[in-house]
Amino acid sequence: MNTKPWKHPLGQAAIVVVLAYLVFEWGIWLLPPLFGVASAPVPATVVLQYMGTVVVGVLIWVSDSEERWKQFKAPIHRVMVDPRQKVLRTALMVTIPLLVAFMTFDRVRPTVSAPAALRSVHPAPPGQIDFRGETMVLNGLENPLRHEGDFNEHYEEGKRVYVQNCMPCHGDALDGQGHFASAFNPAPLSFQDPGTIVQLTESFVFWRIAKGGPGLPREATPWDSAMPAWEDSLTAEEIWQVIIYLYEQTGWEPRTWEEEGAEGEEH
């Protein structure tokens, strides 16, 4: 048997688990910025999910060969039954339940923060909406201004609308970092993110701008959105113009309607 811990399956398993934890907890957060890529701390639910997967992987690795499995179990077995390991055994018998108890306490202790929420950012849109007394059918609806009038004018007008109304929250770089952004939690959406407007048809974006947070459907609860319903202050044309600006400025292509239906994106 190898005496070096990093050559023993149990030691290797422990090293992989610890390394994985370091990567998920701090690596993903701190390493990408060193290369100029934005990152942030990973939510605890995701770390838990990743760690669960890694632990399963480690258990598979140590047990897919009979010899390795025996090696892996041997020290554990020894600690459990060998009279000479009584001190270590007792220490573990005390430490492990205490650790579990602390983790349990840490999860259930009352805090002032709201619990983690399952939130649909892109809820299913309604088939049609009422906009200023008129019915708009969203299914199959495209931005009419892409085929009407002067596109550059629409872009410029959209820019004006954006700067006047949207920029304070969504930022001049459309990255969700406006002057007021830090006052909101969750922060305003970044349109530069590959998971936001690029996933959506323009009619969906129209619906969200027109109806805002108050118009979110029930499935999107908890709403947690400070987005105003802009139908009260913007015309349909202005909303379509600002949508053109969003896509042109970010360089994203809006999602288009497929003639015979389209497959969806996973959340």
Next chain:
Amino acid sequence: MLPGVDQTSEGNVPSSPWMNPPVHRERGGAARPGLTWCARVGPLLLVAALALLVMAEPAFAQVPAGRDYGDFPIIGGRAAVWIAAQVHLLFAAFVLGVPMFAVVTEAIGMFGGDDRYDKLSKEFTRLLLVAYSATAIWGGILLFLLITIYPTLFSYLAQIFNLSMWIYVGLFFFESFTLYLYYYGWDRWKKGRAKWFHWGLGIALNVWGTIVMFIANGWLTYMMSPPAEVTVDTAPQMVNLWMALTNATWMPINIHRLIANVVFGGAVVGAYAAYRFLAAKSDEERAHYDWMGYVGNMIAIGALIILPFAGYWLGREIYEFNQQMGITMMGGFMSWLWIIQAFLIGVLFLAGNYYLWVGMGRIPGAERFMPYTKYMLAVLIVGVIVWATPNTMIASREEFAAMGGTHHPFLSVLGLMSGKNTAVNFMILTTFLSFLLYRRANKEPVVPWARTGTIVQGAIFIVASAIVLFYGIYGYMVPTLVRIGFSVYQVLTVLACIIGVITIDMLMLRGATSRGEIQWGRMPARSQYALFILAVTFTWLMGLMGFARSGIRQHWHVFEVIRDTSPWAATPALGYSSVVISACVLIFFGLVAFIFWLGSLAEKPVISSVGQAAAPGGMQSELQPAPSEG
């Protein structure tokens, strides 16, 4: 009188609240002579006051007019029907899946002259007998619950599907008796032409079962995607039966369920073999059930690899039928089910590969491939991590603030389809590689081009991986609609790789020498738990994704035709749904465990007598699989 039809009103106006509102005709009549004004109005006021009292009672306010919905104690009507339907479906999937490969293994035995396949096929079929009864019992429970809890809906459906319901029960009768003939005639029709007749019975069993399933699929898919001509005002008698059956999602569901039944049947048979393996008293029994578990697992994983294509077709048809329904399924709150699905399919991949890797321990020569399993495992783990990364994460307020929104600035790219498709294709390729190594473990090719063949196989793997990776990365740079098309290229690449590599492998291993016999039965017990995990995970997946398919109708019984006005009309929350589905899984496996136990009761004398009668050498020669099986 038909339920739900008020014949006292003019023109048989349906009394259901989700159809036209009931017409209340004024029943005129002169006041009885001799009564004072007070005497005439007094009772009226009394009745009105009583009615007001009754109507003010909250419990009564919840009850819809008429008798459209019944109730069920404690768990409520919807959960009762849900559980009955789900458990019925699980048993039905089992009894439809197992005959498919029972016929195939019987054919292998017939044409290959290998008797142990015939015995395996018979053992599969024996499991069916009790499972058939359970399917019918749960079908009966479902029917009675539907009639008593959703009488008006059932009446509506019965008026459309009455003819198909009669054919359905007729076929069920044929199917049952064909099964009895198939099983009890096994030893009688064992040789010559009689064997062909017997095999024909197996095929007939599959034909009846498939038609039965197609009919039932017509009913449920009608509720999901009724023909466009059917509107709220269409009377059920006016709905064309054939149009109703062959609706937009009917054939995709048929194909998806057909394949899924094979997967499920293989997995449950694998679990049965695992149970028998763990309970085995002799090496012979252990060897037999080890082999049976291997076959069940191969069938399940083999069919699983093509299942996503059928699922993709079904998804497309749902979108085509109603875009909003599709978005609810994939982008709305149901999208969390896809994250759970990713996890569970990850478990399937890991358990399937684990079973193969542990199984390589009983194959001489496999040790040369064992060092590579850790790399394959790493690919699978990274694949699961990528596939199950949600685009919108579950996070607390503080975490949202730290991320600067609901999307993680770095990990959100993994939440998109490009990353997920790439991950799952790599997982399929890795699983295929595991299978290939397992298959080749104890074989030594003798063809002169063996080395070249292996290099070409390796090159195919590398090219396929490069193409999958290329489209995965390029997918982030193109519009969504173009990206969706990339998934087809990725899948076709993987399929081409599988077909190309396995063709070369089959040619290359012709006449291959053996490095030693597979030591069937020399499997550690933990490998058998992988088979249990596979069966339970498949069952769970069926329940969860079945809920997604059914739940996207939301508050409609028949989508945009008949509104659900019951107290349970709201789409249930994911937590509640998971509990109900888990209860279904527990009920199913509780009953299946009983069936397995019954199987072991019947088995003991049969095995020993078969063993003694078949060969002078006893059970060893009877049950021991062929040396080079792989």
